[in-house]
Amino acid sequence: MATVVVDNLSHAFGQGEMRREVLQNISFSIEPGEVVLLTGPSGCGKTTLLTLIGALRTVQQGQVSVLGQALHGAGRRRRQQVRRCIGMIFQGHNLLRCLTAEQNVQMGADLLPGLSYRARRDEARQWLRAVGLEDHMAKVPHDLSGGQKQRVAIARALAATPRLLLADEPTAALDSRTGREVVELLRRLAREQSCAVLMVTHDPRIVDVADRLLQMEDGRLMNAV
Amino acid sequence: MNRFWRGRRIPLSWLLLTRQPFRLLVALAGISFAGILMFMQLGFRDGLFDASVTAHRLFDADVVLISPRSASSVSMEAFPRRRLVQTLADPDVDGVTQVHWGLMLWRNPETRRNRSILALGFNPDDPFFVDPSLAEKTDALKQKGRILFDQLSRPEFGPIADWYRDGRVVETEIAGNRVRVAGLVSLGTSFGADGNLLTSTETFLDLMPQKPPGAIEVGLVRLKPGADPQQVVSRLSQRLPKDVLVLTKQGFIDFEQNYWKSSTSIGFIFTLGAAMGFVVGCVIVYQVLYTDVSDHLPEYATLMAMGYRLSHLLGVVVREGFYLAVMGYVPAYLAGQGLYSFVRDATKLPVGMDFSRALTVLVMILVMCMLSSLLAMRRLIDADPAEIF
Ligand SMILES: Nc1ncnc2c1ncn2[C@@H]1O[C@H](COP(=O)(O)OP(=O)(O)OP(=O)(O)O)[C@@H](O)[C@H]1O
Numbered sequence: 284m285a286t287v288v289v290d291n292l293s294h295a296f297g298q299g300e301m302r303r304e305v306l307q308n309i310s311f312s313i314e315p316g317e318v319v320l321l322t323g324p325s326g327c328g329k330t331t332l333l334t335l336i337g338a339l340r341t342v343q344q345g346q347v348s349v350l351g352q353a354l355h356g357a358g359r360r361r362r363q364q365v366r367r368c369i370g371m372i373f374q375g376h377n378l379l380r381c382l383t384a385e386q387n388v389q390m391g392a393d394l395l396p397g398l399s400y401r402a403r404r405d406e407a408r409q410w411l412r413a414v415g416l417e418d419h420m421a422k423v424p425h426d427l428s429g430g431q432k433q434r435v436a437i438a439r440a441l442a443a444t445p446r447l448l449l450a451d452e453p454t455a456a457l458d459s460r461t462g463r464e465v466v467e468l469l470r471r472l473a474r475e476q477s478c479a480v481l482m483v484t485h486d487p488r489i490v491d492v493a494d495r496l497l498q499m500e501d502g503r504l505m506n507a508v
Numbered sequence: 509m510n511r512f513w514r515g516r517r518i519p520l521s522w523l524l525l526t527r528q529p530f531r532l533l534v535a536l537a538g539i540s541f542a543g544i545l546m547f548m549q550l551g552f553r554d555g556l557f558d559a560s561v562t563a564h565r566l567f568d569a570d571v572v573l574i575s576p577r578s579a580s581s582v583s584m585e586a587f588p589r590r591r592l593v594q595t596l597a598d599p600d601v602d603g604v605t606q607v608h609w610g611l612m613l614w615r616n617p618e619t620r621r622n623r624s625i626l627a628l629g630f631n632p633d634d635p636f637f638v639d640p641s642l643a644e645k646t647d648a649l650k651q652k653g654r655i656l657f658d659q660l661s662r663p664e665f666g667p668i669a670d671w672y673r674d675g676r677v678v679e680t681e682i683a684g685n686r687v688r689v690a691g692l693v694s695l696g697t698s699f700g701a702d703g704n705l706l707t708s709t710e711t712f713l714d715l716m717p718q719k720p721p722g723a724i725e726v727g728l729v730r731l732k733p734g735a736d737p738q739q740v741v742s743r744l745s746q747r748l749p750k751d752v753l754v755l756t757k758q759g760f761i762d763f764e765q766n767y768w769k770s771s772t773s774i775g776f777i778f779t780l781g782a783a784m785g786f787v788v789g790c791v792i793v794y795q796v797l798y799t800d801v802s803d804h805l806p807e808y809a810t811l812m813a814m815g816y817r818l819s820h821l822l823g824v825v826v827r828e829g830f831y832l833a834v835m836g837y838v839p840a841y842l843a844g845q846g847l848y849s850f851v852r853d854a855t856k857l858p859v860g861m862d863f864s865r866a867l868t869v870l871v872m873i874l875v876m877c878m879l880s881s882l883l884a885m886r887r888l889i890d891a892d893p894a895e896i897f
């Protein structure tokens with residue numbers, strides 16, 4: 284069973300006169316463990332597509348099913364359960380400002396059922412080590428660099444053992460070398476967990492990490508290479 | 509133990525609150541202010557209503573007789589003394605005594621200005637007082653023209669208490685008759701009376717010569733041990749003519765308080781004041797929590813996107829409201845107590861912190877805080893998380 288199936292998905296913002304079609308008849312699917320890259324010019328609807336798949340936005344038209352769960356017309360509870368299985372890395376890292384790096388990652392690990400507090404904390408520490416931040420566990424986001432914050436966000440997303448990872452320009456705030464490191468780390472860790480990845484990027488230098496490339500233009504999917 | 513460890517979580521509400529200490533302080537100041545407002549309004553109201561019955565509480569009686577034409581302690585009408593004697597026919601009645609009750613014009617011995625004072629006249633040989641120390645002082649009233657002065661009376665009556673304590677002979681005039689202060693008591697002022705004095709029946713009648721003989725304002729009835737005052741009241745009400753109203757002691761107290769609560773605008777004003785305190789408090793707390801929640805909305809949306817349940821997030825915010833309420837309540841409580849003692853000194857009103865009011869205000873603050881935090885979360889309930897980032 285495919286991890287993500289998108290079938291004839293359309294989405295519009297606004298009402299009446301102001302109505303603007305942002306996505307038009309999009310169809311594709313992602314297999315388990317696949318790493319798929321989504322590129323396209325700014326404003327073509329990439330973030331919109333990602334939030335629809337991530338159950339963060341109500342599906343208007345067409346079908347989206349994630350891990351076998353149909354999202355069109357899904358209730359609050361179903362969408363919450365789908366989100367549980369998805370790791371999200373946002374365009375802005377969206378870390379909790381009041382928590383340390385370790386606590387932020389633990390907010391991800393806390394979603395795992397049946398683990399003791401100590402086990403969840405150890406899990407968080409292990410993920411921080413995996414992204415190379417063992418020396419910065421007690422720092423709050425304010426005291427971390429952009430690349431470090433993005434790595435904390437990756438650790439947080441992976442700590443909940445997701446089966447699909449959605450990443451929206453995780454390298455946007457990073458220089459090319461750090462960006463490359465972060466993406467490679469992401470791919471390696473996702474592979475180890477056999478977790479599918481859908482990553483939005485503008486960066487042509489990281490295209491080679493992908494199994495597949497999706498290109499968007501003006502709300503349409505151009506080609507599936 | 510195992511369950512506890514599994515249930516333990518990062519104290520997110522607490523960390524969210526304390527990330528910006530200055531902001532937290534401002535929020536707490538707002539909540540405390542709301543609490544103080546409520547403490548003041550409720551305190552004044554209860555204190556004033558309490559004060560209106562200090563004289564009523566003095567007497568150790570089970571059943572009280574008054575005239576049905578009496579409206580309140582400042583307009584007590586008379587009824588025939590015979591009615592009081594007639595109650596002795598009831599098998600449960602142990603003894604009776606009479607009290608004269610009325611306003612008199614007291615001349616301030618220093619400024620020679622007149623001011624109205626509440627005077628109670630009773631039989632010094634047979635005082636029905638709850639407070640035994642009061643009963644001891646009544647001996648001095650057996651001499652004619654002697655009175656006991658309430659040292660909590662307003663200062664406009666003159667520096668009576670100070671002079672008396674200095675050992676001076678304090679004399680003044682009431683309705684042209686000379687009276688001498690034979691002792692001090694502590695009763696306190698009320699809505700109707702700025703001061704009180706106690707005297708004997710004989711002196712009272714001398715000071716009010718126009719009073720018809722055989723007419724009294726209050727009749728006190730003491731029952732035999734084990735008798736039910738309620739039953740005696742209904743029996744006496746049936747047996748006695750309609751020119752007298754029979755009440756239990758609590759009924760007598762309620763009669764007075766009801767007058768001030770419902771027949772004057774005073775009760776309405778203070779209840780309105782307390783309600784205003786609550787409303788203003790709600791507005792302040794809602795403002796404080798709304799900005800706080802709005803500020804953290806992206807973080808809550810992030811948690812929702814990670815797969816946390818809405819109920820979990822509501823729990824976080826309600827806990828925030830709870831912490832704010834408790835932390836804001838403590839200074840409000842302390843300030844309330846300080847203000848009460850200040851008001852007590854300035855007005856001589858029996859305003860004080862009591863448990864039920866402390867609890868009322870705590871509950872109101874808790875409700876305000878938790879409701880406002882939930883209201884502030886409406887945006888998160890209605891919106892898709894993607895709309896909030
Ligand atoms: N909440 C919204 N209401 C109205 N229009 C929106 C909303 N969100 C996005 N849009 C519009 O939808 C279009 C697609 O937006 P989207 O954020 O998906 O683009 P994007 O491909 O992610 O761009 P970028 O690469 O700059 O992030 C844009 O034209 C944008 O203005």
Ligand SMILES: [Mg+2]
Pocket residue numbers: 329330331374451
């Ligand atoms: Mg975007």
